[in-house]
Structures are given as C-alpha cells and as structure tokens.
Ligand SMILES: *[C@@H]1O[C@H](CO)[C@@H](O)[C@H](O)[C@H]1NC(C)=O
Ligand SMILES: *[C@@H]1O[C@H](CO)[C@@H](O)[C@H](O)[C@H]1NC(C)=O
C-alpha cells in the first residue's frame with residue numbers, strides 16, 4: 001500500500017467514525033434536550049440555507065436522473081419509453097421522501113401533492129418536464145422538477161409542510177420536447193385541456209401512434225377521457241416553472257437566476273423557390289433562373305430584416321419595444337437534384353421567426369413575404385411561402401412574477417449572508433424557447449424562473465449549471481412557498 005492510499009483509508013475511516021459518534025450523540029443526548037433534535041438540525045441548516053438538501057442532494061438527484069437513458073453512451077429519454085418508466089419510479093420515491101402523496105396519470109405525468117389544512121384553498125402547481133432530447137444535457141427539465149421537490153423536502157424537515165396556505169402539487173410532465181412524436185407538450189396540454197385530438201394520430205419511428213402507445217398503457221384516449229384529465233381552472237391558483245435559461249444572458253450579467261417576462265410567439269414558414277434546372281457548364285450566367293442563388297439572397301434578406309427591422313418597417317418607430325427579442329433562423333434547406341454540376345431546379349428552406357409581440361410577428365411575416373416576392377420577381381424564379389405553424393406569445397403573470405422575484409431576492413440574500421454581499425436586482429428575461437408554461441398558461445397564470453447555464457449551451461451533453469445555481473433555484477422556490 002503506498003502512502004497515498006493509506007492516507008485515503010485513514011481519512012475514510014476517521015470520517016465514518018465521526019458520523020457514527022455523531023449519530024450516537026443525537027440518539028442519546030438529543031432526546032434529553034428541551035426541544036427535539038430535528039429543530040436543532042433545522043436551525044443549523046437554516047443558517048446555511050439548507051445547503052445539504054437544496055444543493056448537494058438536488059445536484060445528486062439531477063446526476064442520477066441524467067444516467068437514466070434509453071440509449072447507451074448518451075442521454076435520451078422520450079415519452080413513455082422504458083427509461084422514462086424507470087425515471088418515474090425514482091422521481092416518485094423522491095417525492096414521497098419529501099412528504100408528498102404521489103400518482104402517475106394515464107398520459108405519464110407524475111404528480112406529487114401536499115394538501116393544505118384549509119381544504120377549500122386553491123392549488124399552486126410547480127413543475128417541468130422529465131423527457132429529454134437526443135444526446136441531451138441533464139438539467140433541461142429535471143432542474144425544475146427537482147428544485148421543487150427539494151424545496152418541499154426542506155418544508156417537510158422543518159415541519160412547515162403542515163402549515164401551507166395552499167395545496168401544492170408538483171407535476172413532472174411526460175413530454176415537452178416532442179422527440180418521439182414530433183409533437184410538443186403532450187403531458188402539459190392534457191392537464192390544460194388543449195391537446196388537439198389530431199395529435200393522437202402522430203406516429204413514432206416504429207409506426208405506433210400516440211393513441212396506440214396510450215392504449216398499450218391501459219388508457220383509451222377518447223375525447224371524454226382526455227377531458228377528464230383536464231384540471232379545473234377554478235381550483236388552480238397558478239403555475240411556477242424553474243428552467244435553465246438555455247441562452248447566455250444571465251451568464252453575461254453575472255447573475256444566477258432571472259425572472260421570465262414572457263415566452264416568445266413563433267411562426268414557421270416553408271419557402272419553395274423554383275427555377276430552371278440546367279447544365280452547370282453550358283447555360284450562360286445571364287440566362288439562368290437559379291433558385292439556389294435566389295435562396296441565398298432571400299436568406300441574407302431575412303437576416304438583415306431581423307437584425308435591423310427598423311430599416312424595413314416604419315410602424316416600428318412608434319413602438320420599438322414590440323420588436324423585443326426578434327430572432328429569425330433558416331435551419332433547414334434542401335435542393336433538387338443536388339449535384340455539383342447541375343443548376344438546381346428547386347430549393348426549399350424553412351424560416352423560424354420568434355418575437356414577444358404577436359402583432360410584431362405578423363408585421364415581420366408580412367414584410368418578409370413582400371420582400372421575398374419582390375426578389376423572386378426580379379430574379380424570375382417562382383416562390384411560394386407556406387405558413388405551417390403559428391403559436392402566440394405567452395406573457396407571464398406580473399403579480400406572480402413579482403412574488404417569484406421577491407422570493408429569489410430573499411433566497412439569494414440568505415445564500416450571500418455569509419459573504420455579506422448584497423444581491424443586485426433580479427434580472428428580467430424573455431424566453432425564446434417554448435416551455436410547459438406555454439401550455440399551462442391556457443389553464444392558469446404562470447411565472448418562470450430561469451437559471452444560468454454555462455455558455456448558454458443546452459440540448460447538449462455539455463449543458464452545465466453550477467451547483468450553487470441549483471441551490472439558488474431551490475431556495476427561491478422555498479422562499480416562494482413560505483410567503484405565498
Ligand atoms: C415528512 O415526510 C414523511 C414521509 O417521508 C412523513 O412521514 C412526515 O409526516 C412528513 N413530515 C411532515 C412534517 O409533513
Ligand atoms: C380557506 O380558503 C378559502 C379559499 O381560498 C378562503 O376563502 C378561506 O378564507 C380560507 N380559510 C382560512 C381559515 O384560511
């Protein structure tokens with residue numbers, strides 16, 4: 001045995017000894033103190049912001065969940081997949097450990113609830129999604145579920161769980177990313193009662209439909225059966241979701257958390273550009289109708305329009321703020337016949353436009369198509385624009401957001417009390433990505449807390465949140481629950 005391993009052995013056994021002695025002390029001496037030992041624990045932990053539960057245990061849970069995957073070598077956990085069933089058991093055990101009553105609904109959402117003493121009180125929903133993209137990071141989704149579980153666990157440990165003013169229910173939604181069926185929000189849309197029936201006909205790679213999968217799960221998703229799963233808005237007070245930012249703003253500001261003002265609306269277009277297919281060697285340049293060169297011009301136009309919308313749209317002078325968060329992307333392009341020595345006959349590309357203000361989105365789409373048709377006319381290529389998908393923006397509730405912001409402020413002050421730092425104003429952010437809160441907004445008022453992630457990177461295994469930022473999220477929810 002070399003000296004290093006002897007040292008390790010020593011340090012291991014000495015710390016075990018301390019734990020054993022400490023447990024012995026608690027069991028013998030703790031009983032004779034004038035108040036229960038758990039109070040001492042609670043007071044001691046309170047001073048330290050419950051670091052053990054809200055940071056260390058929460059991070060360990062996120063890592064454990066991050067290992068439960070349908071694939072070897074990378075994280076992939078899709079709607080009602082085998083891995084998602086293993087993850088469900090684990091999440092249920094954590095919820096029960098936090099003192100919650102649990103059940104799984106027929107659409108695969110996991111629920112953990114604690115009832116308030118006042119049975120006519122309304123319910124606060126907390127949650128996020130348990131499914132992942134392919135080759136995912138481990139924080140996207142689980143952070144929101146686990147920060148809620150650990151905040152409630154603290155209240156269980158301190159005995160405050162019995163004196164909540166409202167019922168509290170955590171929901172781990174079964175499908176947000178929509179990887180398996182290309183349809184987002186299956187879980188949260190059912191709870192909100194907004195799942196379009198045609199979604200049940202969407203198929204996965206093996207040809208199974210959503211409806212088939214639910215029937216294998218002993219649930220016949222008729223219209224009536226689905227409506228029974230919808231929550232009664234009268235009984236719900238609001239919904240809070242913690243989620244990683246998935247963008248670089250908080251990191252840039254040097255802040256661990258921020259409050260979301262709204263989730264951008266989104267439109268998707270498919271632009272088809274038809275030209276004249278021909279020989280790359282024989283057709284002179286001035287005689288071409290080249291849809292590839294035309295598409296290049298259209299894509300650069302789109303970039304210009306979304307970078308400097310004021311140059312294209314006069315109405316925006318009066319209300320520039322309505323263009324807040326405007327982003328436009330061409331993410332997919334294909335051409336026919338796609339050969340190096342052929343002038344293409346046709347090019348098809350997608351356009352994704354997102355902005356907070358719905359009217360602004362319409363105006364951008366209007367300008368964009370107007371400009372596209374002008375360029376296509378000048379180049380004598382035939383252009384068609386299909387608008388396949390529009391989702392309106394969702395504004396977070398201002399009162400609920402203010403309460404969440406105050407909770408973040410008081411939570412961060414507890415965390416920084418040791419270092420004596422004073423917490424700055426909690427930043428306000430806009431979400432360019434969709435979240436379960438978008439579906440739940442059809443049911444009740446929503447608010448969201450964003451948590452800083454390294455480099456703004458998400459949907460990737462290098463996605464990373466500082467342990468202390470996981471702590472900041474947990475203590476924010478804890479403070480929210482205490483003051484609601
Ligand atoms: C905390 O949860 C446990 C279950 O893990 C339960 O037995 C206990 O009653 C809960 N405590 C409070 C104060 O709610
Ligand atoms: C119980 O909740 C209801 C509904 O929010 C409220 O009107 C009532 O005042 C509450 N009762 C108590 C004792 O807090």
Ligand SMILES: *[C@@H]1O[C@H](CO)[C@@H](O)[C@H](O)[C@H]1NC(C)=O
Nearest residue numbers: 196197198199200201202211
């Ligand atoms: C779903 O598919 C079935 C069978 O093909 C069809 O009868 C039904 O109308 C479809 N439902 C919707 C809402 O598209």
Ligand SMILES: [Zn+2]
Nearest residue numbers: 129140141176
């Ligand atoms: Zn997510």
